[in-house]
Amino acid sequence: MEPHKQLLLANKAWVLEKLKTRPDFFESQAEGQTPDFLWIGCSDSRVPAEDITGTEPGELFVHRNIANMVVHTDFNMLSVLQYAVEVLKVKHVIVCGHYNCGGVKNAMTRHDFGLINKWLRHLKDVYRIYQDHIESIADPKARWDRLVEINVTEQVQNLAKTSIIQRAWDKEQRPTLHGWIYDLRTGYLKEFAEMPPGAKIDDIYRFQWE
Ligand SMILES: [Zn+2]
Secondary structure (H helix, E strand, C coil), X not given: CCHHHHHHHHHHHHHXXXXXXXXXXXXXXXXXXXXXXXXXXXXXXXXXXXXXXXXXXXXXXXXXXXXXXXXXXXXXXXXXXXXXXXXCCCCEEEEEEEXXXXXXXXXXXXXXXXXXXXXXXXXXXHHHHCHHHHHCCCCHHHHHHHHHHHHHHHHHHHXXXXXXXXXXXXXXXXXXXXXXXXXXXXXXXXXXXXXXXXXXXXXXXXXXXX
């Protein structure tokens, strides 16, 4: 069997399995979505958001890109964020990084990757800010892990710098922002950073409204 046919076959089995426990599952799916969580994760195939959190369709609103970045000029990410916060009214936004992240590893090199350079540049900027700290770590593997951790914290900060999050914090005291790391060597998620509504950020990034 061609490999992609296997996916279609697995889909049929999945539908039957779902209907076995919940005959109305797909009818209820069609009625709409009310997820409590926005998940911003890495595109890496080893980090499937629903599987590792035991969530069902309808529970996570998901955006994924290389190295789970929150880039403030990325209209794709911003559109997802705005919809999740203003329309779906999610209570939590989770940025989830992971160890062994190829995006983070490649950003630490001086290789030319073509177009991807432009995306990895945002990671290099994070590296530069913490360069002394990162380079004080002798072991290259530990250095890689550390940049994964620092990057998640920075991306949570980047969320807090958006007017979308600040408005929701001021008006509705939500959402809470979380920075998690998935350890694909063990399967466990670790909580790394948390910013409750109204958390302190540098003044220069704080918007003032009339
Ligand atoms: Zn990754």
